[in-house]
Amino acid sequence: MPEVTKRGAFVVIEGLDRSGKSTQCTLLLEQLRSAGVDVKLLKVPDRTTTIGKVIDSYLRKESELDDRAIHLLFSANRWEVASSIESSLRAGTLILCDRYAFSGLAFSSAQGLPYTWCRAPDAGLPAPDITLLLDVSPEAQAKRGGFGAERYEQTELQERVRAAFERVGDEMGGGGRWVVVDADAEQEAVARELWRHVEPLAQGTDEPLRRLWD
Numbered sequence: 001m002p003e004v005t006k007r008g009a010f011v012v013i014e015g016l017d018r019s020g021k022s023t024q025c026t027l028l029l030e031q032l033r034s035a036g037v038d039v040k041l042l043k044v045p046d047r048t049t050t051i052g053k054v055i056d057s058y059l060r061k062e063s064e065l066d067d068r069a070i071h072l073l074f075s076a077n078r079w080e081v082a083s084s085i086e087s088s089l090r091a092g093t094l095i096l097c098d099r100y101a102f103s104g105l106a107f108s109s110a111q112g113l114p115y116t117w118c119r120a121p122d123a124g125l126p127a128p129d130i131t132l133l134l135d136v137s138p139e140a141q142a143k144r145g146g147f148g149a150e151r152y153e154q155t156e157l158q159e160r161v162r163a164a165f166e167r168v169g170d171e172m173g174g175g176g177r178w179v180v181v182d183a184d185a186e187q188e189a190v191a192r193e194l195w196r197h198v199e200p201l202a203q204g205t206d207e208p209l210r211r212l213w214d
């Protein structure tokens with residue numbers, strides 16, 4: 001009899017800047033670990049790779065790049081980890097990823113690049129089993145001590161990114177793969193809501209691994 005083993009689940013946390021993503025990823029990581037789950041936390045952009053260093057310098061406004069060129073670099077930065085995501089999932093590890101292709105789509109289309117053009121370079125990447133969008137209102141975002149000095153960290157652009165995320169969510173459809181979480185709520189309430197969605201996937205899944213944008 002063939003042995004039936006589940007693969008690890010692929011969980012993505014998305015959201016605007018100052019939405020509490022990184023904090024919530026850390027909390028979720030701790031909660032998964034204390035439940036005995038084999039989990040790996042990734043973050044995109046990964047600023048440590050050669051491509052990531054170019055992205056970092058662009059975000060810190062130390063260099064200029066064409067909008068399309070930076071979009072393709074963000075995508076390439078995901079392709080750099082695609083095969084390791086896939087092998088970890090097959091080995092039964094849960095992958096928790098702080099941002100993914102949806103950020104690329106939302107931020108670049110909010111800059112005015114055509115939506116379908118923005119989708120193309122990420123086609124074929126491993127698709128998350130669930131994406132949790134931390135939806136923060138402009139009011140709550142403003143209350144959180146303001147933005148840093150990086151590119152894109154300004155209210156007007158963030159509002160356009162928020163609308164772009166809404167479009168992404170509409171196109172992802174229901175089925176529980178795209179979940180909007182109210183990130184204006186208390187940190188603990190947000191954490192509980194995330195756990196409610198992630199717990200059923202913690203022990204792995206029998207679902208075949210899908211690809212973007214299937």
Ligand code: NYM
Pocket residue numbers: 017044045059074075099100101103104105107108151152153
């Ligand atoms: N960002 C992130 C993009 O514009 N495109 C992408 O594909 C990704 C993954 O970079 N403002 C933007 C969103 C953020 C910034 O992310 C860096 P972070 O999580 O603040 O380090």
Ligand code: MG
Pocket residue numbers: 017018150
């Ligand atoms: Mg940021």
